[in-house]
Amino acid sequence: MNQHEYFGFGSIKNLKTILDEGNQRNIFLVSGGKSYKSSGAEQELSKILAPYTITRFYNFSPNPKLEDVEKGIDVFKREEQDLVIAVGGGSVIDMAKLINSLSAQPGNPEDYAIGKKIESMGNPLIAIPTTSGAGSEATHFAVVYIGKTKYSLGHQEWMLPRYVFLDPALTFDLPKYITASTGIDALCQAIESYWSTQSTGESKKYARQAIPLILANLTAAVNAPSPKNREVMLLGANLAGKAINISKTTACHSVSYPITSYFGVSHGHACALTLGEMCLFNSKVTENDCLDKRGAKYVQQNLSELCSLFQTQTPEQLQHKIHQLINQIGLNTKLTDLNITAPEHHDLIVANGFNPERVKNNPRELTEIALRNILKRIS
Ligand SMILES: [Fe+2]
Secondary structure, three states: OOOOOEEEOOHHHHHHHHHHHHOOOOEEEEEEOOHHHOOOOHHHHHHHOOOOOEEOOOOOOOOEEEHHHHHHHHOOOOOOOOOOEEOOOHHHHHHHHHHHHHOOOOOOOHHHHHOOOOOOOOEEEEEOOOOOOOHHHHEEEEEEEEEEEEEEEOOOOOOOOOOOEEOOHHOOOHHHHHHHHHHHHHHHHHHHHHHOOOHHHHHHHHHHHHHHHHHHHHHHHHHHOOOHHHHHHHHHHHHHHHHHHHHHHHHHHHHHHHHHHHOOOHHHHHOOOOOHHHHHHOOOOOOOEEEEOHHHHHHHHHHHHHHHHHOOHHHHHHHHHHHHHHHHHHOOOOOOHHHHOOOOHHHHHHOOOOOOHHHHOOOOOOOOHHHHHHHHOOO
16 A cells, blocks of 8 residues: 655645545544644644544553553444544554554454454554654554553554655644654664664665754754754654664664653653664674674674764764764663662563564674663663
């Protein structure tokens, strides 16, 4: 299925044309709570959506939980829905993907969340991001938590949003911390995509485009937001989303999930904590611990290309530059500053940080000892 994309200031207005061409009556709208209004989306959409019967679902916590998805499915099924629109950040778009696709399955939602294959297509999905980070609008998968454990659900064709509206004006109101956290998520995704064992020429092209855009604009978007840097960040995040749609993410994302679910650190921030260290770790790959079939030399070449994209010479300088960037955007870089202090805390991260779908994409095998060392260095 092809995705149709509208990009630029005012692009959200094109939604009217798309809806005029369709024959939907009932629309299921998934959105953030406060952000739906504060982003300006409500004002833009209220007229466009006025002719339709809208069921809005918005009362759920970030990082989609299965119980919230099930609540959403109950609300969804009260009407015969024709179309789903998601307006919000990555959690909102993931939630819309989950409700839409799981409502269409004959079985229990939990079974699909833990790995059963999706058997039928849901309604067409339209994604309108109001953050610049997750890139969920560009991917065919969604994250869901059952208890503290993260699962990823995907379908190559049926979960990718059919239409995407990337209107930078909707990101103007993003608070500083969310701009930083979602923006660094996009950078992590681009870097991890670049070294992923599942990377392709196409995914690397997207990541190569995303990295300089994010690097040149993230600090300013956080500390001195302007229409221009908001616009470029939205584009950079979308390109990073397109990159991971092909390659998936790797060790930083894998380790981040328990940091988010047990310690409440927001997703992008949690990913960023190990990013610099993981650059260094992956740069020391050998044939003995290389997971990429293309070999250790290929992985080292990727690392040296990443150094060039960051205008650095060595992985140590790359690590330093990433550390500086995270500081500049006001995020803590130390676990102790995030109340992750005790040895049991590290045990919890190690016990739950090896997400099999993600660590296997890391170019160098991450052992328990290596992860413990990384956690120690960022304490
Ligand atoms: Fe992410």
